[in-house]
Amino acid sequence: MARAARTVSVIPADPIYNLNEKAKEKKLRVAAYCRVSTELEEQQSSYQMQVEHYTREIQSNPKWKFAGIYADEGISGTNTKKRTDFNRMIEDCLAGKIDMVLTKSVSRFARNTVDCITYIRQL
Template identity: 35%
Template sequence: MSKEKIKVYLYTRVSTSIQIEGYSLEAQKSRMKAFAIYNDYEIVGEYEDTGKSGKSIEGRIQFNRMMEDIKSGKDGVSFVLVFKLSRFARNAADVLSTLQIMQDYGVNLICVEDGIDSSKDAGKLMISVL
């Protein structure tokens, strides 16, 4: 009998054409997918915002759709994977309030490139300091 895999969402964001070329959505996805495979996670949803600033979560349609999906519990995810914390949000208040909402629904954040996992004490500390 095989163990059920941990379910995750991927979230990617770029705000400018320079970022699209420099740290493309594909590069972000590729790194996160490799991380998911390595950790035996099952990707059950992918959300992508292009040309959207990280200063506010307002207007980020896919981000907000992902949050609604988390609240609905439709996929039973345990984590949201992002490439870096700056792809999730740049505003500290948004990071902390959104993360609290996610955790209220049993979902944590993993920042693959930053090595941050909000389900661990060290990860919570790093997020609160940043």
């Protein structure tokens, strides 16, 4: 049985490599979403810790640009209508102002599974 001849394509290396191009790489615009559902004292400290943690984490990463903290305090995750910062964050993501969102848990987006999946797919 005769074998068919193989065709090999050679892709030459790009001889021009500019180190300055690497430095110009676009930084990711990173935001964080924080939410606590009640205004109890222990939830207050969790809320403040989330805000401080994500602010520090984003600002300390040289590959990231701080795009803000979006935070809703004392608001349930069962409905997104009253969560003004969450809605503003989604709008900013869809407008191309945010590349990545950090959050404590995906359940911060919504307690309703369908809503949560909808927002994740949008992003």
